[in-house]
Amino acid sequence: MKLSEEEIKHIADLANLELSTEELKKYGGQLSAILSYIDQLKEVDTSDIDSSEHASGLVNAWREDEVKNWPKDEIKLSLEQASDFEDGQIKVKKVL
Amino acid sequence: MNANELTIKQARELLDRGDLTAIELTQACLLRIKELDRHVKACLTVCSDEALEMAKAADERLKKGERTSLLGIPCLVKDILLTKGIKTTAASKMLENYIAPYDATVVKKIKEAGAIILGKTNLDEFAHGASTENSAYGPTHNPWDLTRVPGGSSGGSAAGVASNMCLFALGTDTGGSIRQPASFCGVCGMKPTYGLVSRFGLMSMTSSTDTVGVFAKTAEDTALVLQTISGKDEKDLTTSETKLKYDFQDSLKGIKIGLPKEYFIDELDGEVKKIVEEATEQLKNLGAEIIEISLPNTKYAVPAYYIITPSEVSSNLARFDGVGFGLSANHEEIKNIKEFYQKSRGLGFGPEAKRRIMLGTYALSAGYYDAYYIKAQKVRAKIKEEFIEAFKNVDIIITPTSPHVAFKIGEKVDDPLQMYLEDIFLSGVSLAGLPGFSIPAGFKNGLPVGVQLIGSKFNEAVLLNLAYNYQKITNWHLQKPQLSF
Numbered sequence: 001m002k003l004s005e006e007e008i009k010h011i012a013d014l015a016n017l018e019l020s021t022e023e024l025k026k027y028g029g030q031l032s033a034i035l036s037y038i039d040q041l042k043e044v045d046t047s048d049i050d051s052s053e054h055a056s057g058l059v060n061a062w063r064e065d066e067v068k069n070w071p072k073d074e075i076k077l078s079l080e081q082a083s084d085f086e087d088g089q090i091k092v093k094k095v096l
Numbered sequence: 097m098n099a100n101e102l103t104i105k106q107a108r109e110l111l112d113r114g115d116l117t118a119i120e121l122t123q124a125c126l127l128r129i130k131e132l133d134r135h136v137k138a139c140l141t142v143c144s145d146e147a148l149e150m151a152k153a154a155d156e157r158l159k160k161g162e163r164t165s166l167l168g169i170p171c172l173v174k175d176i177l178l179t180k181g182i183k184t185t186a187a188s189k190m191l192e193n194y195i196a197p198y199d200a201t202v203v204k205k206i207k208e209a210g211a212i213i214l215g216k217t218n219l220d221e222f223a224h225g226a227s228t229e230n231s232a233y234g235p236t237h238n239p240w241d242l243t244r245v246p247g248g249s250s251g252g253s254a255a256g257v258a259s260n261m262c263l264f265a266l267g268t269d270t271g272g273s274i275r276q277p278a279s280f281c282g283v284c285g286m287k288p289t290y291g292l293v294s295r296f297g298l299m300s301m302t303s304s305t306d307t308v309g310v311f312a313k314t315a316e317d318t319a320l321v322l323q324t325i326s327g328k329d330e331k332d333l334t335t336s337e338t339k340l341k342y343d344f345q346d347s348l349k350g351i352k353i354g355l356p357k358e359y360f361i362d363e364l365d366g367e368v369k370k371i372v373e374e375a376t377e378q379l380k381n382l383g384a385e386i387i388e389i390s391l392p393n394t395k396y397a398v399p400a401y402y403i404i405t406p407s408e409v410s411s412n413l414a415r416f417d418g419v420g421f422g423l424s425a426n427h428e429e430i431k432n433i434k435e436f437y438q439k440s441r442g443l444g445f446g447p448e449a450k451r452r453i454m455l456g457t458y459a460l461s462a463g464y465y466d467a468y469y470i471k472a473q474k475v476r477a478k479i480k481e482e483f484i485e486a487f488k489n490v491d492i493i494i495t496p497t498s499p500h501v502a503f504k505i506g507e508k509v510d511d512p513l514q515m516y517l518e519d520i521f522l523s524g525v526s527l528a529g530l531p532g533f534s535i536p537a538g539f540k541n542g543l544p545v546g547v548q549l550i551g552s553k554f555n556e557a558v559l560l561n562l563a564y565n566y567q568k569i570t571n572w573h574l575q576k577p578q579l580s581f
Contacts, residue, residue, distance in 0.1 A: 015410060015457040016434070017450060018442030027454055030512055034455060037513055038399040038468070046474035061333040077197035081421035092419050093433045
């Protein structure tokens with residue numbers, strides 16, 4: 001499986017990653033090599049497997065959707081991690 | 097003997113008798129870190145002041161007569177587990193200055209038990225790797241040979257225990273990240289069953305295989321720590337009601353051990369093979385029955401893992417967008433929010449994180465999802481079934497942990513596929529959600545070799561008991577690297 005530079009650019013765009021020209025070239029080769037290796041999965045007959053089953057075997061665990069009080073100091077610490085915040089709110093670039 | 101060289105069990109007796117204080121023990125560990133860590137680089141953060149505060153509190157609890165397994169015991173914590181008020185970087189530039197507002201459940205549990213956190217250990221960025229070379233802050237060095245890697249991704253935790261900087265360490269294992277460094281550094285490393293230990297406060301990598309586990313000096317110590325951190329957590333609904341219960345017995349009579357032939361392949365180093373065979377022979381002498389078994393889908397574990405992991409990584413790391421926390425690109429010329437995301441992520445993530453995000457984004461994208469992601473999930477189900485079948489006939493499966501001893505720093509860094517193949521004996525266990533315990537079993541040219549004990553779900557006790565019996569008749573786990581500067 002050989003990925004073209006266009007495909008690599010498209011994937012980077014989907015992933016919201018800015019890549020340098022050098023990175024684009026490097027990842028193109030490396031991802032192609034990894035995908036070629038992964039292609040051996042095709043050899044496995046999986047016709048007997050139901051893909052909807054999760055391998056962990058877990059079933060849904062439910063809990064009440066309740067509002068719980070968050071300690072004030074943790075709220076403060078959380079907000080302080082943002083590069084830009086004002087009046088208890090995080091500021092972002094214009095979206096629209 | 098210096099206090100930092102003690103096992104938890106030994107220190108426990110001294111602390112409980114009043115022959116040693118938590119402050120003395122903590123100071124001995126901090127001194128060891130100060131002497132060695134310029135060379136080993138196991139720690140990203142050392143929090144001496146906080147540690148000594150915790151030690152003081154532990155001594156007060158001891159004086160009041162409190163007696164619990166980890167009270168006053170110093171440890172190190174992998175820097176991907178959140179610690180309130182102490183930096184958690186995931187060894188990434190993205191989180192260079194990140195301070196978590198709360199503790200991970202495992203951190204909370206060991207703190208409540210009275211353990212003392214000395215610092216945070218190095219890892220491959222976001223736990224992506226098998227050598228600790230993917231850390232944005234430089235590699236950790238193997239204490240047995242500083243020119244070699246300690247393994248990864250929990251390399252700092254393994255190196256910390258191996259060089260007696262602490263009495264135990266917490267690590268995480270998603271596809272081998274506790275077991276492989278435990279093998280490379282000559283310590284015990286337990287990856288528990290998926291669901292035994294809470295993942296709350298562990299930065300998510302592959303949510304369906306992430307586990308938190310233990311590095312320790314002996315099987316007995318491993319059991320003490322694992323018991324403290326296991327159990328149901330309402331903040332992680334994948335945790336089970338099961339709490340670890342163990343009981344050490346003095347015989348292995350009636351225990352059936354499976355040797356899967358697919359793990360004894362050409363790539364396996366001849367001396368490592370011999371060490372696993374010798375360990376098996378000794379277990380037989382202890383009363384265990386050895387049975388040859390077959391796990392034919394073993395070779396598909398790494399390719400399936402390297403679709404499932406990047407897929408989950410690409411989703412889990414989407415939260416790092418420069419908003420709220422983490423590295424934020426703040427250039428005047430940025431025109432729109434898309435460019436802001438791209439720049440923040442381009443600057444913050446290192447090469448392996450980017451590679452995995454790209455691979456996962458591709459595997460999940462329209463037109464490829466069925467061929468890669470769904471196929472890998474089906475292969476995963478087959479691997480899991482195969483283990484379930486095998487455990488109908490045996491109690492434990494024994495394999496080499498790694499096909500070889502620790503490799504040189506830089507040797508595999510430019511070949512991601514070679515690095516992925518480091519997980520060849522480990523990722524199947526992760527995909528199946530089983531417990532895996534790597535214990536020291538010998539040396540090749542002065543470098544440690546581990547064997548992996550695999551159990552059926554929630555059967556950690558059987559692995560611990562087997563390791564306990566093995567460690568009574570061998571001394572591989574007692575050997576320590578000679579380091580002096």
